[in-house]
Amino acid sequence: xxxxxxxxxxxxxxxxxxxxxxxxxxxxxxxxxxxxxxxxxxxxxxxxxxxxxxxxxxxxxxxxxxxxxxxxxxxxxxxxxxxxxxxxxxxxxxxxxxxxxxxxxxxxxxxxxxxxxxxxxxxxxxxxxxxxxxxxxxxxxxxxxxxxxxxxxxxxxxxxxxxxxxxxxxxxxxxxxxxxxxxxxxxxxxxxxxxxxxxxxxxxxxxxxxxxxxxxxxxxxxxxxxxxxxxxxxxxxxxxxxxxxxxxxxxxxxxxxxxxxxxxxxxxxxxxxxxxxxxxxxxxxxxxxxxxxxxxxxxxxxxxxxxxxxxxxxxxxxxxxxxxxxxxxxxxxxxxxxxxxxxxxxxxxxxxxxxxxxxxxxxxxxxxxxxxxxxxxxxxxxxxxxxxxxxxxxxxxxxxxxxxxxxxxxxxxxxxxxxxxxxxxxxxxxxxxx
Amino acid sequence: xxxxxxxxxxxxxxxxxxxxxxxxxxxxxxxxxxxxxxxxxxxxxxxxxxxxxxxxxxxxxxxxxxxxxxxxxxxx
Numbered sequence: 424x425x426x427x428x429x430x431x432x433x434x435x436x437x438x439x440x441x442x443x444x445x446x447x448x449x450x451x452x453x454x455x456x457x458x459x460x461x462x463x464x465x466x467x468x469x470x471x472x473x474x475x476x477x478x479x480x481x482x483x484x485x486x487x488x489x490x491x492x493x494x495x496x497x498x499x500x501x502x503x504x505x506x507x508x509x510x511x512x513x514x515x516x517x518x519x520x521x522x523x524x525x526x527x528x529x530x531x532x533x534x535x536x537x538x539x540x541x542x543x544x545x546x547x548x549x550x551x552x553x554x555x556x557x558x559x560x561x562x563x564x565x566x567x568x569x570x571x572x573x574x575x576x577x578x579x580x581x582x583x584x585x586x587x588x589x590x591x592x593x594x595x596x597x598x599x600x601x602x603x604x605x606x607x608x609x610x611x612x613x614x615x616x617x618x619x620x621x622x623x624x625x626x627x628x629x630x631x632x633x634x635x636x637x638x639x640x641x642x643x644x645x646x647x648x649x650x651x652x653x654x655x656x657x658x659x660x661x662x663x664x665x666x667x668x669x670x671x672x673x674x675x676x677x678x679x680x681x682x683x684x685x686x687x688x689x690x691x692x693x694x695x696x697x698x699x700x701x702x703x704x705x706x707x708x709x710x711x712x713x714x715x716x717x718x719x720x721x722x723x724x725x726x727x728x729x730x731x732x733x734x735x736x737x738x739x740x741x742x743x744x745x746x747x748x749x750x751x752x753x754x755x756x757x758x759x760x761x762x763x764x765x766x767x768x769x770x771x772x773x774x775x776x777x778x779x780x781x782x783x784x785x786x787x788x789x790x791x792x793x794x795x796x797x798x799x800x801x802x803x804x805x806x807x808x809x810x811x812x813x814x815x816x817x818x819x820x821x822x823x824x825x826x827x828x829x830x831x832x833x834x835x836x837x838x839x840x841x842x843x844x845x846x847x848x849x850x851x852x853x854x855x856x857x
Numbered sequence: 858x859x860x861x862x863x864x865x866x867x868x869x870x871x872x873x874x875x876x877x878x879x880x881x882x883x884x885x886x887x888x889x890x891x892x893x894x895x896x897x898x899x900x901x902x903x904x905x906x907x908x909x910x911x912x913x914x915x916x917x918x919x920x921x922x923x924x925x926x927x928x929x930x931x932x933x
Contacts, residue, residue, distance in 0.1 A: 522891045527911040530891055556890070568890035629871040633888055 426463055427548060429491045433514070441485050443779045444478075447810050448771075450604045453683055454486040456611040459591070463490040466544035466578055466588040467614065468571050470639060471595060472564050472647045473553035476772035479595045482609040483551050493543055495519050495536060495552040498529065519570075521556055537574055544578035544588060554636075560768050561656055562648040567640055572632035575617050576624045584621045589614040592639050594647035596686050601770045603754070603817055606682040612642045648689050651697070658703035659696060661710045663689040665720040667847045674856070701853045705846035712842065716835040719828055723836065723843055729829030736822040743819040749786030749809060750816030753778050783809075859924050862904040869900055879921030886920075907931060 445452045461467045469492075473479050484492055498518035501508040517536045520529040540550055554567040575588045592612035598605045617624075617635055624631035650659050662668055672679040672688035679685050713720060736743075757773035764773075787806050794802035867874045870887045883889055889897065894911045902908050907930045917923050 520891075522894065522911055522915055530895065530911070533892070566884065567888075568892075569888050570890060570892055573892070627871050629888070629893075633871075636888070 427491050427546070433491065436514070437484065440481065440779055442810075443783060444481055444775050445485060447813055448603050448775050448778070449607050451606040451682065452482075452485065453606070453608040454482075455609070455683065457486050457609075459611050459613060460487065460549065461589045461591070461614050463549070464547035466547055466575075466586055467549040467591055468544070468575055468589070469549060469551040469591045469593055469611075470554050470571055470643070471551065471593045472643055472649075473555050473558045474560070474562065474768060475595065475597060475600050476558050476768055477776055478597075478607070478771045479553070479558070480551060481775065482595050482607055483593065486609045486611075487549065490549055491515055493517070493540075493548050493550040495540065495550065497521065497557070498525050498532070519552070519556070523557075533570075537570075537577070540574050541578045541581060544574065545582055545586065549591075554639075558768055560766060561653075562650050562660065563653065563656070564640065564644050564647065564649045564651075567636055569629075569632045569636055572617070572635050572639075573628075575635075576620070576628065576631065579617065579621060580624070584625075587616055587618045589616050590635065590639055591615075592642040592646065594643055596648060596682065598682055598685075600768060603774060604814070608682050608686060610646050610683075612646055615639060615642070648686060648693065650693055655701075655703045655707075658706040658710060659693060661720070662696070662706060662850065663692055666724040667850060668692060669724070695854055699853050699855070701850065705842075705849050709839065709842050709846045712839055716831060716839075717828070718832055718836050718839070720843075722829065722832040723840060727825065727829030727832050729826045729833065732822045732826035732829060736819060736826060739819055739822070743816060746812040746816040746819070749782060749790070750813045753782045753786065753813050754817065756782060859927070862901065862924075862927070865900050865904050866897070869896060877920050879919065879924070881920050882918055883920060883923060884918075889915075901927065905931060 460469070469483060471479060471483065480494055480496065484494075493515040494517070496511070496516050496518065498520045500516075501511055501518050517539055518532070519536060520532045522530060525532075543550055552571055554569075554571050555565045556568045559565050571590070575590055579586055579588050591614045594610050594612075596608040596610075598607075615635065615638055617631075620631040620635055623634070648663075650656050652659060663671075668689060669679040671692050672685055675688055675691060677684040677688035679688065754774070757777040758770065760777070761767070761770045761773040786809060790806050790809065791802055794805060863874050863877050866872075866877060866887070870893070872886060876886050883897075887893060887897065891911070894915055898909055898911055898914055901914070905927055907927060909926070909930065913926070914923070917926055
């Protein structure tokens, strides 16, 4: 099968997004086992868990570099602006209509997406989609629509079951869904061929799809952090991110500062908590007390130095003033829009999309237009420094936020130390170690 | 009417009739997504003569609630 030609413009646009997202927005980007992807020319549906909106798709886009990835995305993204719709279609994205968002009448439009996707598969393309059909708001694997399995089997059917179609489970993970300068991870699993189910599909298509779906979901569950205990989700999530989770990671030979190992440690911790049927009353009280005072758990183990941070922020203030442009609009404009969404999982999407598509290019243009008449080519230096200034500004504001958090911790935190120690001691007893 | 509906659902969705118990959850039992919702609506229409919308059905959690809905629609 002929390799799909990827235009120079497509490569340039992808490179630009990679620079902005992985160079400025993310601190570290990890990708594992992309070599497990079937080679280009072999029909492959990449399916993944989905929490962080656009960033999940970008992660896969930046991981797969030997072919053009195709995507299926929520249809309302195509309504943002006609130009944006054209951009998405050009980038290889197709719309998926959902009854909860576009309504029942729009579901028929999915037939076009199915038809084009099946043809793309027949042509040996790789397509990413999210079977949960919408993003979750937590580390949790939800219900899978079987449409992806249907597309895989119908692609095979259209070729007289000659073509072997693969489904590739994958997962994504983040140190934090919100803010920036976080770490991100994409991990691919082992491709699952649907060929062994072809005969079953001919007589019992739904059973075939269910069986494949079960395998796919099991694999994604094993790759990702999947906290199924939703009643105690907040407590479990707090524990894994706290000094308790950090100590657990170290005790089990994982580096808590290295996201891939922290993920494995967190998965182990969550599994152990479920196995031991842990109870979380003390942890819940602790978590609520910390939240009420806006305190951060990490300050208990790494003593805050609010005076030093304040001094540092003051010393760097001149550079922070220089960095206000364009860093302030770069971060605050998207966050202004993100806060208007009821769902806070849109933060990252607004930051990356608005910054990449609008603010960053505009800031370069405006900087040049304003400065060139006065300082000529020296303005190019300022333009070249914009990415570094944006990152610096983020860290400068972090110094200020952390200084404030440090003062708050000094005021309220020590009173909660014994509560924390008691809660952690109780959890260690439940888990069977001290 | 419900007696005709149960085997039709079981056959279409390749499940056992016993799986369609009153307290069984529709979404999980039938792996009901937007496409298969359309199929379920078609079966209900075929077996009962009523024309539910997908929007009506998608929020019904259990088969018991579904049968109550159909009964209610049939009896005005």
